[in-house]
Amino acid sequence: MADKLDQKQNFLKGIIKENPVFVMLLGMCPTLGVTSSALNGLGMGVATLFVLLMSNIVVSLIKKQIPSKVRIPAFIIVIASFVTIVEMVLEAFIPFLYEQLGIFIPLIVVNCLILGRAEAFASKNNLFSSIIDALGMGLGFVIALTVLGATREILGNGSVFEVKFVSEDANTFILFILPPGAFIALAYLAAIFNKITLKTI
Amino acid sequence: MLISLLVITLVAGFSLGFVNNLTIAPIARAKLERKINALKLVLPTFDNNPIRDKVLIKSEKAKDSIEIYPAYLNNELVGTAVTGSSEKGFSGLVKLMVGFKPNGEIENIAVLDQKETPGLGTKMKDKKYIQQYRNKDPATFNLNVVKDGGEVDALTGATISSRAFSESVQMAYDEFIKK
Numbered sequence: 001m002a003d004k005l006d007q008k009q010n011f012l013k014g015i016i017k018e019n020p021v022f023v024m025l026l027g028m029c030p031t032l033g034v035t036s037s038a039l040n041g042l043g044m045g046v047a048t049l050f051v052l053l054m055s056n057i058v059v060s061l062i063k064k065q066i067p068s069k070v071r072i073p074a075f076i077i078v079i080a081s082f083v084t085i086v087e088m089v090l091e092a093f094i095p096f097l098y099e100q101l102g103i104f105i106p107l108i109v110v111n112c113l114i115l116g117r118a119e120a121f122a123s124k125n126n127l128f129s130s131i132i133d134a135l136g137m138g139l140g141f142v143i144a145l146t147v148l149g150a151t152r153e154i155l156g157n158g159s160v161f162e163v164k165f166v167s168e169d170a171n172t173f174i175l176f177i178l179p180p181g182a183f184i185a186l187a188y189l190a191a192i193f194n195k196i197t198l199k200t201i
Numbered sequence: 202m203l204i205s206l207l208v209i210t211l212v213a214g215f216s217l218g219f220v221n222n223l224t225i226a227p228i229a230r231a232k233l234e235r236k237i238n239a240l241k242l243v244l245p246t247f248d249n250n251p252i253r254d255k256v257l258i259k260s261e262k263a264k265d266s267i268e269i270y271p272a273y274l275n276n277e278l279v280g281t282a283v284t285g286s287s288e289k290g291f292s293g294l295v296k297l298m299v300g301f302k303p304n305g306e307i308e309n310i311a312v313l314d315q316k317e318t319p320g321l322g323t324k325m326k327d328k329k330y331i332q333q334y335r336n337k338d339p340a341t342f343n344l345n346v347v348k349d350g351g352e353v354d355a356l357t358g359a360t361i362s363s364r365a366f367s368e369s370v371q372m373a374y375d376e377f378i379k380k
Contacts, residue, residue: 036318066205074206074209077209077210077213078209080213081213081216081217084217084220085217085220088220088221088224089220089224091228091231092223092227092228093224093227093231095232174321177321
């Protein structure tokens with residue numbers, strides 16, 4: 001029973017207490033770069049979630065075989081392989097999303113969230129905990145990116161998931177879909193998120 | 202240490218090769234499909250295979266060679282699709298496919314590649330914007346945006362994207378005329 005509770009906490013910490021975007025501020029490059037719409041944020045989040053899950057699984061399986069001197073290159077090879085697989089699969093089956101995300105897909109390799117979880121968690125814990133950790137952290141990342149993307153899309157384009165709710169030629173805060181808007185929106189969302197979670201803890 | 206790294210890289214290499222084999226056909230098919238859809242959009246009804254009849258032309262203005270797709274209906278030339286590109290977009294390359302009628306008027310335009318700002322430059326894909334190019338002959342229609350003394354209304358907040366768009370159309374027209 002204690003173990004079960006532990007896993008639940010392990011899962012929830014990635015979404016709330018240690019949310020990679022709003023609390024730990026990890027993986028800022030895709031967070032700021034691709035979240036100009038809710039769909040882009042969601043796509044990027046899911047791609048990252050997949051890579052994180054697979055790399056956590058593999059790293060926790062082979063952790064005993066890797067000498068600690070070369071563990072970082074070994075982790076990077078594992079992560080880069082999965083990223084390349086994601087890139088090829090997206091290009092083949094979801095070309096629309098592939099075009100939208102562009103250069104940010106290969107850049108998942110250097111997302112410090114993934115290497116961070118491999119180094120800090122998966123290389124020290126068993127397979128099951130690592131899977132739960134990856135799912136929690138990954139979902140936290142997906143939610144954060146989707147919320148950020150939706151916020152920017154609502155303010156900047158007057159739409160959510162490409163469904164427009166203002167008239168075609170209405171004036172919107174174009175600033176929010178431009179790069180500076182990413183910083184502003186992220187800062188406000190992080191502040192609101194921390195305000196809310198601090199109260200409940 | 203060496204062995205464990207070697208094993209990891211070997212496994213990674215083989216699995217990548219395996220996935221590449223799986224996806225190479227769908228990737229090629231998706232690309233071809235996009236090209237065919239673009240051709241169908243910019244050309245009138247045709248019954249030949251423009252992709253088989255395509256001509257490649259080297260140009261010092263563009264990195265890739267310019268592709269020219271002739272369209273025939275009952276062995277009569279009904280239109281020509283020409284690719285045009287510009288590096289001067291807001292975020293780099295803008296690539297278009299422009300369909301010309303035999304008399305030189307623009308039939309329609311499809312955007313093949315662009316990385317413009319979502320919500321601003323990406324509106325170049327909208328029918329409303331492309332409409333002002335349709336049925337115009339670039340010989341008599343000044344393709345520049347109004348700001349530069351031309352006749353094209355630039356997209357709001359995306360003059361640079363509109364310039365790149367017009368430049369791409371101009372490049373396609375220049376190649377079309379040469380031919």
